[in-house]
Each structure stands twice: as C-alpha cells, then as structure tokens.
Amino acid sequence: MKPRWAILFCFLVTPLFAADFSKEDRAWWSFQPVRKPAIPAAGKGWAKNDIDPFIARKLAAQKLAPAKTAEARTLIRRVTFDLTGLPPTPAEVDDFFKASITNPNSAFENLVDRLLASPRFGERQARFWLDLVRYADSDGYNADHPRPEAWRYRDYVIASFNADKPYDRFVREQIAGDEIDPANREALTATMYLRHWIYEYNQRDVETQWSDILNDITDVTGDVFLAMGVQCARCHDHKFDSILQKDYFRLRAFFEPLQPREAMPLGSVAARKKFAAQQHKWEEATQSIRQKLRAIEQPVLLANSTKEGFSKFNDDIKAMIRKRRKDRTGYEHQIAELSLRQIGLHPEKLPELLKGKQKAEWEMLRAELAKHDALKPKLLPTMAFVASDVGPVAPP
Incomplete structure (x- = not known):
C-alpha cells in the first residue's frame, strides 16, 4: 500500500494531465517543478547575492x-x-553600526546569521504558516471551547522553522505523520494539521457536520499546498483556475478515511504489534463477559447522558452509536465517534445509576472480568488531538 502522502501527490498532479486544461492552465506557477534558473546578467555594481540580479532585471524592465x-x-x-x-536593542544597534564602518558586508552577514539562529526567528515565521492552516487555540463558532492540546502543533511549527527542517519532510509529516513515522511524537503532532477545523458540539445533523469538516480540510489543503483556492470547484468546474469539480472530490476522497484520535498509542512498530497481539488475547478471553456488561451499561449511560443526550439524534445515527466498533463500517465509526463527542457519558456514575438485580449482575460480571487482568497488556503512552484513519480506502 502506498503511503498517504504519495497517494495525495497523485491526486494533486493528475489534473495537470487532463484534456480539459489549456497550456496556460498547465503553466500555472505552483504546478511547476522546482528548478535552478540561470542567473541573469543584471544589477552590476549593486547585486550582492544570487537573488539580487533577478530583482534588478525586473526593476530594469519597469524602468526603475x-x-x-x-x-x-x-x-x-x-x-x-x-x-x-x-526591534533590536540599543546595544545591538551600536554594535552593528560600528561593525558596518569597517566591513559592511561581513557585518550584515553576521547579523543575519545571528537572527536566523535566534529562537525568535521560528516564532516569527511560524505565525505566517499558522495563519495559512487556520490554527486556533479554540473550536470557533459560538461556544468556542478551548483546545488544550492545540499548542503542541504551534510549537511543532516553531521548532521546525528553527531546526531548518526540509520542506518536503515538513509537508509529509502534516499529511501523514502517523504513517511515515508512527513512533515519532513529533510526526504525530504534525497530524494536528488535520484537526484545525472549526467545530461545535451541538449539531444534530452530524453527517452534514462531517461533510463540512472534510470540505474545510480539502479547501485549506488547496490554499496551502497548491497555492490556489479550490472551493469553487465543490459546486462546479472552476471558472478561472485549473481544477474540475470531479477533481475537487477526488482530492476530498483522500481525506475521507480521516479519524480524529484523542488517545493515539505511541511506540515503535514492534511495540504496537506486541500490544495489539496481547490485547487481542485479552479481548478473546473476555468477549462474552464484555458483551454482557455492554448490554447492561450502554442503555443506562445513553439514557443518563448530558448535553441534550442521545435522544436528539435521528434513528440512523442512534443505530451507528449502538453498534460495537468491530461491527461498524468505517463511515459509521466516523459518524458514531463524532456523535459521541456530543454525548456526556459518565461510566463512573454506573454504581449509583444501576439498581437491584441489574446492579448485582453488573458487579458479578465486573469481578469476573477482573480475573483476566493478567492478560491485559501494559498500556502504551498516548497522544491527544491527532489524526489517523479508519482504513486505506475512502468510506463510500
């Protein structure tokens, strides 16, 4: 299976070879491969580096x-x-002024090197990137709830600029950090790029809410990585830019398997495989017990949920929520998990919510389950507010 970033690249470049596009469309600047052009013979006596001649040539063309x-x-x-x-400090200004008297070029180079090495450089440059990817410390909309873990992405971007991280690595980590380096906390933090959508907890129409989230990610990906707005093509072929409606949804299909995660396990591939194997043994040994516990607990928890509760959803969504994880399709799991964010379940209150024979049976089952604790694997450390997927294929 191809890594997610490679599949995304195919989605991004395929439209360039469609018959619907003109030569002008194909020549759009952000679609062109990076190259090293010949340095023009311009700016003699003024140019101090390889960039200045290009500026001088443009100025000369405008008679400036x-x-x-x-x-x-x-x-x-x-x-x-x-x-x-x-601003520079007064002492820094004085030092630079004195150094510029004897050797202005060396003084300027030393100044730039010092500023690039400053932690403040990453903080300054990160602001531009964070604006592009619509970073925020809260959800937006009216409730605008805080996002306690969002700062990790902000610090990841700052650290990336300060470390002079290669741009291709920077992009791949944000698109598919969970796939290219799943044991790396930094790479998983980068997937928070896929979690910056605005969100409100009280949406009854969760399926439309999920579609809006996917649209948001698609639109921002076009803005940030294609240097062009693609959202117009959601409703029709773009009137000006080289993107078709079908290609908009082909791009969106790449994000369709997205699954927000609040407890993403950390660890090497070997450690996670070992954990999964031991977890499977425990699940097999306790399947019957857990099914009986679920039959008792779920109706009580849903009936006593907060935030308007389970009852506000339509029958289709209720059915998705009631299903066990392994019985859901990828899409059903996405919708169920998004819906459960709106339901205040309080399993810690079960001892007081359960009564009589039901409580006695529940306590007996809990005691029976505890006998299998030796089979349970040691929990891996986890990360919140990151992203993975429900599978390699976009849910229908």
Missing part, C-alpha cells in the same frame, strides 16, 4: 532603479523586525 542602500541603524531595524518581529 534600486533604492539607495539603507543606513546601518535603519538596516538593522528592518532586518531584525523582519526575521524576529522584534
């Missing part, structure tokens, strides 16, 4: 001349604000 070189005190303020978002 470069601005005069900034005075040292002005230059350090501009560069420091640009790279760190903060």
Whole structure:
C-alpha cells in the first residue's frame, strides 16, 4: 500500500494531465517543478547575492532603479523586525553600526546569521504558516471551547522553522505523520494539521457536520499546498483556475478515511504489534463477559447522558452509536465517534445509576472480568488531538 502522502501527490498532479486544461492552465506557477534558473546578467555594481540580479532585471524592465542602500541603524531595524518581529536593542544597534564602518558586508552577514539562529526567528515565521492552516487555540463558532492540546502543533511549527527542517519532510509529516513515522511524537503532532477545523458540539445533523469538516480540510489543503483556492470547484468546474469539480472530490476522497484520535498509542512498530497481539488475547478471553456488561451499561449511560443526550439524534445515527466498533463500517465509526463527542457519558456514575438485580449482575460480571487482568497488556503512552484513519480506502 502506498503511503498517504504519495497517494495525495497523485491526486494533486493528475489534473495537470487532463484534456480539459489549456497550456496556460498547465503553466500555472505552483504546478511547476522546482528548478535552478540561470542567473541573469543584471544589477552590476549593486547585486550582492544570487537573488539580487533577478530583482534588478525586473526593476530594469519597469524602468526603475534600486533604492539607495539603507543606513546601518535603519538596516538593522528592518532586518531584525523582519526575521524576529522584534526591534533590536540599543546595544545591538551600536554594535552593528560600528561593525558596518569597517566591513559592511561581513557585518550584515553576521547579523543575519545571528537572527536566523535566534529562537525568535521560528516564532516569527511560524505565525505566517499558522495563519495559512487556520490554527486556533479554540473550536470557533459560538461556544468556542478551548483546545488544550492545540499548542503542541504551534510549537511543532516553531521548532521546525528553527531546526531548518526540509520542506518536503515538513509537508509529509502534516499529511501523514502517523504513517511515515508512527513512533515519532513529533510526526504525530504534525497530524494536528488535520484537526484545525472549526467545530461545535451541538449539531444534530452530524453527517452534514462531517461533510463540512472534510470540505474545510480539502479547501485549506488547496490554499496551502497548491497555492490556489479550490472551493469553487465543490459546486462546479472552476471558472478561472485549473481544477474540475470531479477533481475537487477526488482530492476530498483522500481525506475521507480521516479519524480524529484523542488517545493515539505511541511506540515503535514492534511495540504496537506486541500490544495489539496481547490485547487481542485479552479481548478473546473476555468477549462474552464484555458483551454482557455492554448490554447492561450502554442503555443506562445513553439514557443518563448530558448535553441534550442521545435522544436528539435521528434513528440512523442512534443505530451507528449502538453498534460495537468491530461491527461498524468505517463511515459509521466516523459518524458514531463524532456523535459521541456530543454525548456526556459518565461510566463512573454506573454504581449509583444501576439498581437491584441489574446492579448485582453488573458487579458479578465486573469481578469476573477482573480475573483476566493478567492478560491485559501494559498500556502504551498516548497522544491527544491527532489524526489517523479508519482504513486505506475512502468510506463510500
């Protein structure tokens, strides 16, 4: 099976080869491969690096001349604000001014190197990326509940800039960190990119809510990674940009298997396989007991749920919630889990909610279940507010 990032790449580039697109469409700048162009012969006497000749050529085409070189005190303020978002200290200004008198080029290079090495550089640059991916510390909408774990993604982006992480790695980790490096906490944190959608807990129409979430991820992925807005193609072939309606939904299909996770196990592939094998042994040995416990517990918990409770959902969603995980399809599990976020289940209250013979039977079953505790594997550490999938194929 191809890794998720590779499949996504196929989705992104396939439209370029469709017969519906003109040469102009195919020439869109963000679709072009990265290349190293020849440096133009421009900016003689002014250009100080390989970028300046390109600027000089563009200025000359517009019959413009470069601005005069900034005075040292002005230059350090501009560069420091640009790279760190903060002003230089008076001592830094004085030091740069003195160094610029004897060797301005060396003074400037040393200044830039110092600022790039500053932790403030990553904080400054991360702000632009976080805005693009619609990062927020809360859910949005009216309730706007806080997201206690969201800061981990913010710090991941800051650390990536400060570590000069290769851009291709930066992208792959956010799209499929759980697949390319599942034992790496940093890579799993990157999948929080897939969790930034706005959310409100009181939506009865959970299926439409889930569709809106997938649309949001698709739209933002187009904005961030394709450098073009794709959302217009949700309803029709885009009138201006080179994306068709069918390609919008082919791109969205890539995200269809998404499963938000609040307790993603951490560990090496071997450790997770060992855990899964031991967990399977425990589940097999306790299947009958757990089924009987579920038959007692689920109706009581759903009947005593909070946040308007189980009753607000339609019959289809109720049926999905009632099913055991292994009996659900991938789509049913997505909808059931999204619905359960809205239901306040309180298993800790079962001892006081259960009465009479039902409580006695429940206690007996719990005692029977405890006899198998030696089979249970030691729990792996987990991470919250990350993402994986319900399987390699998009649910229908």
